[in-house]
């Protein structure tokens with residue numbers, strides 16, 4: 481396997497070579513710049529280097545051009561010039577071990593998760609709920625968790641909402657108020673989400689993030705590529721889904737302390753979408769997960785056009801920066817250029833702000849963290865060329881890669897196992913039957929009984945009916961508890977964001 485220079489990643493060359501320090505990769509990264517300035521290519525070069533060090537990678541592919549990593553690159557004028565001027569020896573065009581995932585199951589293994597796993601926080605965001613409505617959603621999740629009812633898909637959640645609404649009086653004391661208005665609003669939001677195709681990724685088999693930790697036969701880290709062209713049409717679905725993946729990664733990995741290289745590198749393209757109109761509470765949690773995931777050995781790279789679109793609290797945690805060219809025609813753009821320039825340690829050799837606007841494609845202002853965690857003085861440098869193809873591959877190529885992957889069997893077919901919906905429907909039917917039977921019994925008895933005994937007979941029937949109804953619901957809860965007991969093997973614990981903790 482290829483060993484990078486002195487254990488570091490050669491990323492770019494200006495007046496000198498710029499190396500990325502893998503031990504500092506968990507201090508996260510930023511790749512910014514206007515469209516067409518070289519962000520995706522930079523992402524590929526960073527990803528390729530980590531893969532070569534044996535680190536698996538996750539990449540969200542919005543334009544489809546990341547898919548080319550499964551085939552070798554080919555020479556063009558630009559690359560030839562880079563190879564010559566940067567003094568790259570033995571440059572070899574090569575493909576990388578790749579797995580494709582696709583929420584829609586068209587250009588990759590289908591990616592699904594369950595409502596239970598996604599949890600109320602992220603779902604509330606997806607549904608655009610108010611604080612009060614989010615509170616109600618949390619209550620509904622808590623009741624489902626306590627009763628051991630699995631919420632796999634949207635229909636489970638809808639029937640669970642109905643169940644809680646129907647029994648709101650009973651739940652009020654131990655869980656809090658569930659108003660019909662909030663339930664109505666949430667049900668409507670669920671229908672809207674379904675209409676937008678948001679139900680697509682709820683179901684089973686749910687993605688196990690552990691499957692991302694794979695290596696090619698030669699030990700290079702797997703490129704796990706999520707095809708996002710279609711998902712990206714719904715920016716909120718896209719950003720929430722990626723945030724869910726990040727939190728899953730966080731929950732999955734143990735504390736790692738200081739490592740000489742990360743365990744996983746996560747590239748979050750169009751990252752600004754994560755923060756667009758995000759409520760303050762969510763922003764704080766994102767900030768928290770970005771900070772905490774460091775100690776689990778995950779390197780997160782945010783890719784965005786304008787770094788100002790990323791909140792200050794998150795930017796402050798980013799140690800490694802690759803800033804491609806920014807245009808500055810409007811006052812807003814000028815502000816962005818100034819802010820981007822200010823985020824760098826000044827290099828006395830040039831004016832950061834001016835250079836930022838004249839950078840060529842594939843050229844960038846780069847600053848990384850040194851051994852001591854101090855940002856290096858900003859360098860103007862050309863990013864190395866990628867070894868794999870810069871272009872998108874044909875769908876047929878992706879199809880072949882998927883067919884040859886061991887994950888094809890695991891995720892290929894959706895299953896719909898017994899969950900809250902089925903159990904609640906069964907419970908309702910059983911309760912209905914019990915009530916009907918009791919009613920018949922009552923009528924018969926009433927007919928048979930003498931007039932003076934009628935009152936007593938009525939009372940008896942009423943009490944037996946309520947007992948039966950109770951036992952029907954009790955049965956559901958215990959059978960659901962068995963299901964979840966079998967599946968999870970332990971009590972439900974929710975972590976950050978209310979996602980399931982394993």
Ligand SMILES: Nc1ncnc2c1ncn2[C@@H]1O[C@H](COP(=O)(O)OP(=O)(O)O)[C@@H](O)[C@H]1O
Nearest residue numbers: 515516517518519520521558841842863864865
């Ligand atoms: N480091 C590089 N080496 C060679 N060519 C590059 C490099 N960076 C960018 N390019 C060229 O510029 C084009 C646009 O780059 P891209 O990364 O797709 O831009 P962005 O993602 O910012 O829109 C690429 O298709 C490629 O031809």
Ligand SMILES: [Mg+2]
Nearest residue numbers: 519520521543
């Ligand atoms: Mg791009």
